[in-house]
Amino acid sequence: MKNIIRFSRFFLPAAILSGVIIIFGVTGFLTKGFALGVDFQAGLIQEVQFAPTAFSLRWSGTTSAILSFDRGNLFIVISGSGIENKSYTFSFNEYPTIGSLSRALTQQLEEIEVNLAARENINSQWLLFSSLGNPYLSQTPYVVHYIDPQSPPVDISEVRAAMAGIAQGFSVQNIGSPQDRHFMIRIEDKDDGRVRSDEITGLLEAHFGKGEVATLRSDYVGSRFSKDLTDQAGILLGLTLLLILLYATIRFKPQYAVGAVLAIIHDAVVVVAFVVWTRMEFTTSTIAAILTIIGYSINNTIVIFDRVRENNRIYPDSPFVDVLNISLTGVLGRTLITTLTTMLAVLSLFIFTTGSMKDFALALLVGLVSGVYTSLYVATAVVYFWENMKTKREKKKLAVAYNK
16 A cells, blocks of 8 residues: 555544534533423424315214225225124225215215315315324214315414414424425423313414314323433443443454444534534434444444454554554545445435434434544544553563563
8 A cells, every 4th residue: 555644643633623522512411401302301292284174074873984094095984783884985086076075975875964165176186184083973073174286385484473372382393395284393291281282273273274274193292201211212322332342342452442432422422512502303313313323433433443453464563553544544435435425315315304304314414424533533543542551551561670
């Protein structure tokens, strides 16, 4: 190898830079803390889509009627005491408009009442079914919404303005494209009293109009569950570090294991500092990003350590610092190529997704850059300084023995 890059010249400046980053991250954590998502605190997650009401269904029969649907069909199953279950399928291809669909429903099922709230020529493929309605049809109307692909987008600031009347802290995120008019609302429950989904729907309908909001999902996270999740996340990260320490110790030497663990701790601190200072929500996706970065970083570090061990055998009489520089120069091309190709995939996620997936991709991008830095300048620097101290101690022992 003709051109050897002297990476070792930057070990000390890199150590100073890492110290500054760690202090920066710890300071941000102590002063600002995490912007915890509802995954880690009691509260409600509700997905809503702004879509007008197409029609409502009312069941007046003595038997039970169960409603279900998929992308191209509406199903109604009739059941009851002493009768055999009957299933009715209404294909959106066969009934392409809500007018034809409503007529088919009333013609085939005498007990059902359909009240149209939109134009009859609305495409049946545009129908949207709320998750909060009772799948068992009854005298209480079950509301079916629709979303026109040409509907103007709803600005997220309007949704936040509509939610301003709620006492608890909340956050709003876009899901999908603006034309989907699809949002995730997270409500913090500070007093450990359940926030009701209909309260959120009521606030939104007061702003956007009655029947204009379809609730697609509503999940409540209790305070005990959120605490358990927080504890488990800490235990998971601790066990990961312990297993990596044991693996690297068995495969290499203790100094290599310490270098690998300090490197991935450095990566985790970098991501935490980024999350804290940018006020990104700390959710289970953030934990997943940190674990992904740790896996990527340790893999790159192990490749470097393998090359160092191999070059130690090839150049047994060379100073250890030269072996490190030769090894790092040899793997530099491989490290850059694998990192850049991975970043292209992650960049696509960042550009074409929204919400927690976008945050996940952004944390990964930061972690990938940090992973390259720590593999080259943190893990190997720890091994270098350890070996230097070891060499000095051995020389001191030899000097003492010689003087005796």
